[in-house]
Amino acid sequence: MRAVRLRSWGRGPELTEVEQPVPRGAEVLVRVEAAGLCHSDLHVADAAPGALPYRLPFTLGHEVAGHIAGLGPEVAADSPAVGERVVLYGPWGCGTCARCADGRDNYCDRRGDLGWHGAGLGRDGGMADHVLVPSARHLLPIGGLPAEQAAPLSDAGLTSYHAVAGLRHLLHEGTTAVVIGIGGLGHLAVQILRATTQCRVLAVDVREEALALAHRSGALAGTLMQADTARTLTAQSGGPGADAVLDFVGSRSTLELATAVLRPGGELAVVGSAGGHLTVRKPGLLPPGFRLSLPFWGTRPELAEVIALARAGALRVSTQRFPLSAADDAFAQLRRGEVRGRAVLIPD
Structure with missing residues (x-):
């Protein structure tokens, strides 16, 4: 064979x-x-x-x-x-x-x-x-x-589902989840969030076609990755920032965006393996009450x-x-x- x-x-x-x-x-x-x-x-x-x-x-x-x-x-x-x-x-x-x-x-x-x-x-x-x-x-x-x-x-489906499941306790009506990276996993994460939670879903990518896919998958809004993306996402969330972020890239720039857009008590699930890293220091730049997970499959x-x-x-x-x-x-x-x-x- x-x-x-x-x-x-x-x-x-x-x-x-x-x-x-x-x-x-x-x-x-x-x-x-x-x-x-x-x-x-x-x-x-x-x-x-x-x-x-x-x-x-x-x-x-x-x-x-x-x-x-x-x-x-x-x-x-x-x-x-x-x-x-x-x-x-x-x-x-x-x-x-x-x-x-x-x-x-x-x-x-x-x-x-x-x-x-x-x-x-x-x-x-x-x-x-x-x-x-x-x-x-x-x-x-x-x-x-x-x-x-x-x-x-x-x-792609199972890993996204597992990552969402770890955040679902946060995602009731009126909350916001941000999905960074709308590829094979990210577009399914958008659909899973829509099917299993009541939160609003925002999407981020570097490609216009990926944002179009996010929209077809049910995202409320899509934003290109650029200098003012954190401010845009915070405004789209209704003001306080995101309750949860799922990062399907995991680079230095996406992790910086994720922590910048999270509200206090927010949670970040890092799924992507692009080699980025966070510095954990108290006091520091991470949101108060910040939680991090590294879901696998x-x-x-x-x-x-x-x-x-x-x-x-x-x-x-x-x-x-x-x-x-x-x-x-x-x-x-x-x-x-x-x-x-x-x-x-x-x-x-």
Whole structure:
């Protein structure tokens, strides 16, 4: 079968031929229908040797949807059957700690000792014709949801949902949330905020087309990133500033904007990994009562809730399709910032 493999650090992945895996024990073989591309894939491919605990080579792809093509002999009888359409819960933990047992593999207690972080992150992922899943517990049914919609929900949707969930206690009627970075995750965060809270949603990006996407996703207003953006956002919030900010960029300039626009007691969720940093000092420039979270991916129960939102029509991913054979072009466009919404590879 074909697979997009990372063979060496600091170089792009390669589309190559590998042997199709055979499920053994409790493993499940999934025939891939769609696999999303994420900036995390670029971070992994560009990593310096030794920066990540992963052992090369492996297949990329942690946003995966498809149908079950084979079951190992030890798969439980109540697991999804051959032919059932599923989405893959991507963060794979140890499977035995209390957090994994509770469906929170994203915060596995043994995460630092595993040598992988999940599908396509140290373990073979779904940018391929098939993917081998270690356990049926990582699979959730999607029914008739199109694969190109379902696949990005497993990270872009789930990570956004998890970040919003951590702030939802703040976001009642009359409050304001600011979403910085309206890309594959940000445009879904806008929709999730609209579907699950009563707050007003403001959007920030450096691209006019991204602000148009934010508007289509339900944002009340969109603002270009520039010198007076904090003042503009504060005015749009009704005066006191934002109750919550979700930063899907994480650069020095976006973190500065986030802390400048937050009202006292406000909370910041940093999801993006652009290398920015904050200085925590008291007294200092951070708002009084400021709280910071660094959400990572999401839980398996939350993924079920994301899928339910999508199947109900409350969540729709803006996608740009590429055949698997054009993976190089998809990665190049993602790197240049030319992808609209979420890039999705479709085995052709």
